[in-house]
Amino acid sequence: MVQRLEELKKEYKLKFDYHTHTIYSRVGPYFHGKGRVIDNARAAAKRGLASLAITDHGPSDFYGLNLKKIPQIRREIAAAMHAFPKLKVYLGVEADIVDTPNGLDVSPEDFALFDFVNAGYHYVPKCHMLHNFVAFRAPWPKKLKEKLRFQNTERIIKALKSNDIKILTHPGDKAFIDEHAVAKACEETGTMVEINARHKHPDVRDLQIYKNYDIDFVISSDAHRPKHVGRYAESLALALEAGIDPARIVNIIKK
Numbered sequence: 001m002v003q004r005l006e007e008l009k010k011e012y013k014l015k016f017d018y019h020t021h022t023i024y025s026r027v028g029p030y031f032h033g034k035g036r037v038i039d040n041a042r043a044a045a046k047r048g049l050a051s052l053a054i055t056d057h058g059p060s061d062f063y064g065l066n067l068k069k070i071p072q073i074r075r076e077i078a079a080a081m082h083a084f085p086k087l088k089v090y091l092g093v094e095a096d097i098v099d100t101p102n103g104l105d106v107s108p109e110d111f112a113l114f115d116f117v118n119a120g121y122h123y124v125p126k127c128h129m130l131h132n133f134v135a136f137r138a139p140w141p142k143k144l145k146e147k148l149r150f151q152n153t154e155r156i157i158k159a160l161k162s163n164d165i166k167i168l169t170h171p172g173d174k175a176f177i178d179e180h181a182v183a184k185a186c187e188e189t190g191t192m193v194e195i196n197a198r199h200k201h202p203d204v205r206d207l208q209i210y211k212n213y214d215i216d217f218v219i220s221s222d223a224h225r226p227k228h229v230g231r232y233a234e235s236l237a238l239a240l241e242a243g244i245d246p247a248r249i250v251n252i253i254k255k
């Protein structure tokens, strides 16, 4: 496997990484993301990426971003681009899919704070989705489980259709969903599907479903430490195993 990943790195490179976390994903004194903006930028520049996005967790997450910090983050991003002039750094967010009118913990008015918004499902207080552990390991009737799967799917579709979301992050992780319905919604809304090797989903089976829809894929490191910024070989291996043409992965280029 290690050798396979090295071969992939020789053949392909990553153009950008639009899903990375920093110390702005934190709860009290605990830093969920370990690096500063400048650390992620340094790692991205070292790996030859053309661009990078800082996408800390949405404000309702346990480790959620404090929106009041945004001017400070913008200043740090400007300093990072000054230090690494070849690198473009965007400010995004990994919004949570929750039960709000627009289905996210970032309101339509707050979209303007960011260059773009990614969204994904996490275990957050405002979310009533029933995730894998509760819904699928419990000895509940199959009919009930199917109902929960349907509800989870509906919530994702609502978020996709109510907002301009750039990337749906790690779909299917933490909550069982109907991949066909989610793929169709991504197709209709032009949302990119993330291949994220940090999580269990999407896995090869999920990707084999997604690939039948007219959607673009994107690889993200979902780095919580600077050393993981720009990681892509594991995700690329997953995509290839699922039979996805690398030309459909928007940030992969053949060397």
Ligand SMILES: [Zn+2]
Pocket: 094, 120, 121, 122, 169, 170
């Ligand atoms: Zn996530």
Ligand SMILES: [Zn+2]
Pocket: 019, 021, 094, 169, 222
């Ligand atoms: Zn993330």
